[in-house]
Amino acid sequence: MKEKNDHERQLREALLKIEGVLSCITGKEGPLAASPKEEPSADEGLPPEQLGCSIKSVPPRLAKLAAETARRVNPVNGPVLGRLAELKAPTDFHPQFLTIVVSKYWGPSPRRLTVSFMEATPADLRARIVSHMNAWAKTTCISFVETTGVGTVRIARGAGGYWSYLGTDITLIPKNRPTMNLQGFTMNTPESEFRRVVRHETGHTLGFPHEHMRKELVSRIDPQKAYLYFLKTQGWDKATVDAQVLTPLNDQSIMGTPADQTSIMCYQLPGSITKDGKPITGGVDINTTDYAFAGKIYPKPLLGLTPEPALADHLELAVDTTDWDEAEDVPDAERDATIEATLLPSHGPTDRYPELAGTALANHA
Amino acid sequence: MARLIDTQSLPELPSQITLSPGDVLVLQASGGYVQTGDDVLEMLGAYQPGLLQAAGTVLSPMGAPGTVLLRALQPGQATVNVVMGDPWFSPETHTLGVIVEV
Numbered sequence: 019m020k021e022k023n024d025h026e027r028q029l030r031e032a033l034l035k036i037e038g039v040l041s042c043i044t045g046k047e048g049p050l051a052a053s054p055k056e057e058p059s060a061d062e063g064l065p066p067e068q069l070g071c072s073i074k075s076v077p078p079r080l081a082k083l084a085a086e087t088a089r090r091v092n093p094v095n096g097p098v099l100g101r102l103a104e105l106k107a108p109t110d111f112h113p114q115f116l117t118i119v120v121s122k123y124w125g126p127s128p129r130r131l132t133v134s135f136m137e138a139t140p141a142d143l144r145a146r147i148v149s150h151m152n153a154w155a156k157t158t159c160i161s162f163v164e165t166t167g168v169g170t171v172r173i174a175r176g177a178g179g180y181w182s183y184l185g186t187d188i189t190l191i192p193k194n195r196p197t198m199n200l201q202g203f204t205m206n207t208p209e210s211e212f213r214r215v216v217r218h219e220t221g222h223t224l225g226f227p228h229e230h231m232r233k234e235l236v237s238r239i240d241p242q243k244a245y246l247y248f249l250k251t252q253g254w255d256k257a258t259v260d261a262q263v264l265t266p267l268n269d270q271s272i273m274g275t276p277a278d279q280t281s282i283m284c285y286q287l288p289g290s291i292t293k294d295g296k297p298i299t300g301g302v303d304i305n306t307t308d309y310a311f312a313g314k315i316y317p318k319p320l321l322g323l324t325p326e327p328a329l330a331d332h333l334e335l336a337v338d339t340t341d342w343d344e345a346e347d348v349p350d351a352e353r354d355a356t357i358e359a360t361l362l363p364s365h366g367p368t369d370r371y372p373e374l375a376g377t378a379l380a381n382h383a
Numbered sequence: 384m385a386r387l388i389d390t391q392s393l394p395e396l397p398s399q400i401t402l403s404p405g406d407v408l409v410l411q412a413s414g415g416y417v418q419t420g421d422d423v424l425e426m427l428g429a430y431q432p433g434l435l436q437a438a439g440t441v442l443s444p445m446g447a448p449g450t451v452l453l454r455a456l457q458p459g460q461a462t463v464n465v466v467m468g469d470p471w472f473s474p475e476t477h478t479l480g481v482i483v484e485v
């Protein structure tokens with residue numbers, strides 16, 4: 019009897035996870051959800067700090083391939099891609115929208131993404147960066163491990179600020195180019211910056227977009243104040259301000275939690291540019307809502323353990339990066355092999371729950 | 384002959400720079416503006432990275448600009464504020480004196 023109850027409990031948990039994933043897409047809570055939603059921690063009094071970075075998007079000619087790759091890795095991406103048809107006109111295809119609509123999630127199966135460094139990087143710094151990337155593994159089935167070879171995630175520390183390609187797009191990037199940039203990070207960089215920046219960029223690698231571009235937050239900004247503020251502080255023209263802070267993501271973002279100004283994926287914006295005079299506080303670390311949402315999208319295995327990431331032997335790499343020519347595009351077979359290689363030998367939920375065969379979770383790569 | 388002047392090799396910018404008319408200064412910065420002497424020095428703009436593809440299209444990421452271009456116009460003096468670091472988190476403004484001479 020106990021065995022049957024355990025089985026039912028486990029099955030219910032699996033269904034809750036499916037429902038959670040789907041609700042992230044549709045914005046609707048399913049009937050199984052019994053517990054209240056995690057509250058966004060916008061008012062938890064965190065210090066008003068945030069970062070700026072850029073999500074790199076794949077070239078337009080690879081957009082369709084990127085979407086197909088994302089859908090193959092995780093069928094969750096399929097319905098989101100399907101909603102492209104709902105967009106009204108070609109002018110809606112702003113790169114920022116496209117990056118969100120064609121989401122790049124890795125899927126619910128446990129994965130270990132290998133990490134390498136473009137420049138010669140001390141072992142202690144490599145380990146420190148990877149450990150902060152693995153902060154996300156607290157609630158998710160995706161972990162990061164340093165490799166002596168060329169990683170799926172390739173980190174540079176040169177000029178250009180902070181950025182990362184989004185989710186499964188990283189498998190489309192030529193292997194002699196970085197997928198993430200952490201300008202100027204050294205062992206002297208404060209721990210708070212590792213939390214704020216490395217964890218944010220890793221969020222992009224997991225497929226999470228910028229939270230401050232949610233329309234609920236963008237609507238709080240007074241455009242005229244923003245234009246003046248950024249002209250004065252950065253010398254930015256109107257078009258730059260539009261692109262940076264005034265263009266909201268649409269509702270097709272897979273980031274399904276309520277807009278959360280203390281998310282690690284949210285910038286800080288000052289009260290002097292908001293309509294109500296209150297700042298958009300921004301996040302400095304992965305918050306409770308981030309962890310909960312990431313855990314829904316990338317559920318930890320219900321049974322068994324996701325192996326802890328172990329650091330491999332270190333190899334210092336010095337890779338010359340050249341312009342990305344079309345001839346450098348990652349071949350299909352190589353990309354598939356890269357994605358396949360991230361899967362852990364541990365099994366997905368449906369290996370343990372044959373009843374789920376044919377469901378969204380059963381269709382993962 | 385005008386020069387395209389790379390500043391990446393310096394850990395810090397000097398407080399004063401001497402240019403010739405036509406020179407273009409490339410700074411790793413998120414923004415900037417000419418404070419005085421806009422007839423001597425022109426801010427061409429703040430730019431996001433872009434990558435030319437073989438097909439002729441340009442790949443450009445979303446995010447903050449990372450490069451600022453300034454062009455020397457004619458002999459004289461100018462001051463420019465260069466904004467460096469993370470534009471959303473404690474950006475740093477450096478004032479640069481620029482002498483343009485033939």
Ligand SMILES: [Zn+2]
Pocket residue numbers: 070071072073218219222228
């Ligand atoms: Zn970012």
